[in-house]
Amino acid sequence: MGVIGTTVAAAPPPVPQLELGAVQKAAKIDEVPAQYVILADTSGSMQQNNRYIELRKALRQFFAALAPNDRLTLLTFDRKPRLAYDGPVGTSPDNLIKRLPGSAKGAYTDVGAAINQAVTVLAKAKPSVASVVLVTDGRHEPPSGTSFPYSSGSSWVKLRERAATLPQAFIHAYALPVGSDASGARLLGSVFRGRTTNLDPAAVGQITKRLQQPKAQAQADKLRSLLTDDMKSGVEARWPDDVKSLEAGENELVVTLHSTARYLPLVISDTSIDVDGPDVSGSTLVPTTTLEPGQDLRVPITVDWAAGPRTWAFRTPATTSYTLNLTTSLASPWSNAAKQVGLKFEPTATRATEAGMGADNLGRPWAWILGYTVLAILLFGSLYAAYRYPRLSGVLTVTAPGVPGTGLDVPLAGGGWRMALQPAVPGVGVVRVHGRRRRGRSALVVAGGAPLLPRRMLLTIPPDELRMERSVGFRWQSRPVAPTAGQTPPMPVDRPVAHGPVPTPRAEVSEQALPSANRDSDPLGTATGPDPHTPVGRATPAPEATPLRPTSRSAPNQRRPGVPPSATRPAGDDPWADLDRPVSDEPGARFD
Template sequence: MGTLRRTVAGLAAALLAALAVCVPANPAYAVPTAREVRAAPATTDEVYTALGIDEVAAGYVVLIDVSGSMRDGGRYEQVKRSLRAFLAALAPDDRVTLVTFADSARVVHDGPPGRSPDRLLAKLPRTADGRYTDIGAAIEASVRQLSRAGTPQIATVVMLTDGRHDPPTGSPYPFEQGYSWKQLAASVRSLKKTALSAYAVPLTGSTGAPLLATVYPGARILAPTSINRLGAQLEQPKAAARAAKARSLLGTDATRGVEVVWPAGTGRLGAGPTRLQVRLRSTTTKVPLVVGRLAVRSDRPDLRVTVPDGPIELPPGGSATVPVTVDWDPGPRRVAPLSTVTVDTTLTLTGEVTSSWSDVLTGPLGLSFAPPLDGGVTKGTLSAQRGSLRWWTAGAVALLVLIAVAAVARRRRLHPHLTGTLDVRTPDGEERRLPLAGRRVALTADSAGLPGYGEVTANRASVGSAAIRLVIRYSRDGTTTGREVGTCGPGETVELAGAAFSWHAAEQVGDGRVASVLGPSR
């Protein structure tokens, strides 16, 4: 019975192992982390510093009225003081051209602003003493300077005047319109500049400042202001030039955004939760982006998708990985052992893309900034095995276990243990008594005094039979071909190959003692 118990235990262990294979383990996922930062709005100076606008050269042509009327109210001295602050703020790589005009126009400086604005202002006349105000000649000088090779692609013209156009005799611009003015306007249109702006600053209520707009399209005529506010007025062309530098550096960044890169595993999803690592990649080269309000929609009600909502900061050209959990319920199990449920789905990732630079881009730079989120839509296939294969497998294994147990029990029933003793008379007449035990006893010279070889086993005719007979196989020469087979019941004698065998079977009696059933006496 101990052997039977061990056999059943081994088969049960095999059943449990088979069930373990059928039941999938829960996968462990490493959750990728994305840098979640809520960036504070950047200031204009911070954006300009990040872009490096001081490394971009801009050209400034400043037209300064030096007619005698500029002495009234100390206007000329105030102009020089305001220009001092204006020139001090220019970048080292900028180029500045100072043009004075009255009876004619004269370039007093053309080159970098240098480190000392006073050095440039020293080149201006000590006093304004011109008799005329030839605004046409001044504008012509600005056009001539901007037409020279090597001048910066970003250019700004600033004109400061307190009088109307009053040219001397012989000027090409005797009136405020005419052929010469048209030629100047045509020359401006032929300039190949990335950004060109012009500003006229009237220093009194009635001046010829509007003439600048007849040559430079889009020129701004600033409102007349008191002379002590001239510095504030000069901030406008300077700010416009810096903004033009920034726009030139940004290129197409204002139209770029974030690209969504879905992992390769999205095309085939299984039942239960699946963790996808979705990458957000910035396509900008200068502008940092922030992605917030992330969400994923599905076109299937049995599919639940979750994603952290951010915000996630993306440096220019950088990327971050966000975990998207897809949890699909494919429905109940089916009776068939193999039954696959396969459906198609569409996942749509949405979000709001902004930037800490947004206020500067849409404000001082005047750009339209609405960065897109591209690639948020992906198609996938949901597939799951909903058959009852593991239960069928478990049932089959259980059935095999039962069959094996029954086979072992039947074999043991049909081939019981040997009991009692076997009297052996050798061909030479020698007699020995051989005790029987176990399920097989060998007949050898040592055990039974027989030459050759033989075996003794017990056998029942059927599972339900109580009668047991010995099956004796004996060969005098030990070969298989010379072996003889015979059966022997309790108390019977069988002769095989010259040897005689008599079985004295033992059986249990009521009081637990062993009685012996003896064969016929010889």
Template sequence: MTHHPVRRLARGVAVAGLAALALAVPLSAPASADDSREDIFRRLQADQVPADYVVLVDTSSSMATSNLYGGVRATLGSFLGGLSPSDHVALFTFDEDAVPRYIGPAGNTSRMLAELPATATGSSTDIGRAIEQAVGELERPGAAAVASVVLITDGAHSPASSSDYPQSTGPAWSTLKARAAKLKATSVKGYALPLSGESGASLLGSVVRGTTVLDPSAVAQLGAYLDRSKTGARLGKAKVLLAADQGKGVTATWEAPATADLTGRDAPVTLTLRSDTTHTPLTVTGLSASIADGPQVTGDLPDRVDLAPGEARTFPLALRWDRDPLPIPFRDSDTSNGPLALIGQVTAPWAKALSPDIDLRTRATVAGDPRTVTVTSTVGTWTAQAIAAAAAALVLMLLALILYLRKRAPQSGTLVAVSPMTGQEVARFPLRGRLTRFGGPPLTGEGTVVARRVPRQDTNTDGVEYEITFRRLDRTDTTTLPSRGSVLLGGMAFEHQPPPEPIPARR
């Protein structure tokens, strides 16, 4: 392999790494689904990611025909001048051998062009040797993760007899292909630009996978085709930056007490949404927070949350438990032990513009472990329960009294005690109120009378009957006395006499 002083000089150039650029790049404005790839590359500052450009230019004598070589030189000036200062350029010419003309950082276009020969005078076209130099350049320590190999030629592979690549195939080509497959660069693209129909430029594709064979019909179109390699390199730079974001999304975390009493008050909780990406902005929609088994999560969650890379946003919420009170305000406690859960859809505004070349594979839903909270809530109070119980007892007592009073009718008329032996009246007692006590001389005994309502019938037109309890000596007897009727009880006859009918007033 032929070495050149320029190559030795290039070995000393330190390449600032991707590591510095792997830090998140702050967005100057919110990302939008309408961002173009150019917008995305600018936001990513993709041009600051170093890329390797290896340019192989045919200088065989056929390139002098119709001033092909002069047109290539002129076009290369514009192409090389448009590279980023962080890019690394290796410029080779090839004919019977491949000669490095410039190896170093981009930016010094005039020097690069000055190193090119003024005319194309080579006697052979060794494309194999040129590709070998390109592979060797990309094998160097510190090579960039993104690389483009551009091959420009107008002829078929026609090497000198001493070439290691005498044919278009063979062991040397297989070895070269194996070396290219082991390159550490994550993105290596080849661009073959044949300037004639019989060109061997397509041989680049046999070594570098993913080679695109472009077909400019004239040197004037060469610049536009060369720009494709820059576009491909920028996409490769974006891939390098976004690789760490693939499969990432948004994580939710909760700040909440382990236990909370929600009786008559809310318990504050905090939701934090954090973007897990380094470079990719994310959007969360359809947010909904909940907790199982009765309680609710209250507060304002926006319909849309835009998160810059690595950004976290916090939302104050609250736990509430609106339990329906019991019909009677008895004290009642309930406990719920459930997880705080969140639903939300996550999208990447850049996904459409980057597809299909870069698939971000953003997690579609918000991730995060639910926070389990034990909450209690009490309705009613002991005081209310006591008052309610007392009120219920009072109502029951009133109902019992009403029933009692409805059953115990007011008494009227007179209870007459008659000797059953003589038929003579012994005593009489007026019946008043709902309980009448009677007894004393000349009646040898005492008792009580209560009245109760009964259905009216022919034998009892008043609808009242009297229950008489009579105690005489050591014996107590009870019986029922119909209104206007008589009974024998405890050796004494008792009869009921109704009150006298009122005398009509004289007119």
């Protein structure tokens, strides 16, 4: 924060000026109270030529012109001073006139005692603007026993010393003689030296006109009391915190100019910004603006720091230090009015200075962060895909209902994540399988047919469960059953690279080779019927249905474990031919 106050040789542009009356109204001087002390002579001589009556009329007009907040002390004097009224002027001058005596009948004229009482009142008064008005038509003729028997002496010296220590900043005294022989009015100047105005002797009809001068002077004193401090005020520059943390490139900053004046409006013009520092420049564009007392003006400035080219490193630090110099011209539309009341305000160009620093990273950390983020996403996606779609394992068993002993065991281990079985399964088409894991449980997804066909087959097979689709059964053994003792494990099936693994057909088992108990307990309900060639539709297996497996080693066409299909089936024979064999059409064997 810096106070703009350093004068620079520059002439501010002319500003339209306001008249004194307009300035006084704008400054609301009527709200500033002033102290008036009126000393009215009530000796018998004031009755001559209707002087006292004219004085009452003049005072009424004088009171009517004062501000309601002004303070009034009304003193009458002849033999001694008397207090007629002490308080605010208010809005009824008639009430103030009623406080005066109806006529002047005093025998003496003690001017010294009256002035002494006025000094006593001012010593206790609070307003900083005060006026003393003495109206008399005679000489100083005090009674015996008074403290001021003569027109000079020690008592007058002490009274003068008391007047010099009054607390008011602006005191003016006015001596208004009524008639040519009113020398007592001039004694007021001996007390208020240098601050007394001796008005020309006034005729009876000129008292009102003469009293206009104290009122005008009091109004000027009020305005001067308001603007005295503002003649030394200016604007205060409040710099943002961003000045201490400049970044590379253009920086938009806002400087706040605060008016420290209480009453005086200021006109700001020719605002500019200069920067002292390496590779740092600044600019601003502010039109001529009137700043009201206590108001803030936001001045946008642009500070450009050419720190150097950007690099692809993660961090390339750069620092700088600089100084901002804000220059502006100040003026006021009240300058002429201030001169009329004895004040001087000369608008000047002023400057505020603020030191700043800058620090920035010329590297591109965002590129590194983005790269690591993409890498993390890819790694997470790979881990998630490996978890959600595990590699194939186990054996897929494909069977046809109603044909005991037929089926194929397709080893899936080593097939990767996805596998297409060749050749196509009759009634289903090309079968594609892939694994899936959901909520910690694994399953095998079997799809058949083209993806966009309405008759496409899609099955999700949990481990060791049978699923039927289009009269074909699918069972996935996620963990192959280990061969029993003395049993030779099956030989691996050749897997062409281009078409995936070739399914291994299971050995046929004739119905005659099955014991009657097995036929009666056939879980698929297969039994010979009168029409062995009737095709079977979509099968709905029994709850405990499982594909048939050979139960006797002497069953015809059964493939022995470890013997490849070529040993039991003629060369070139379709491995899925058994799936086309008709099934019985008995009610217990239909899969609809």
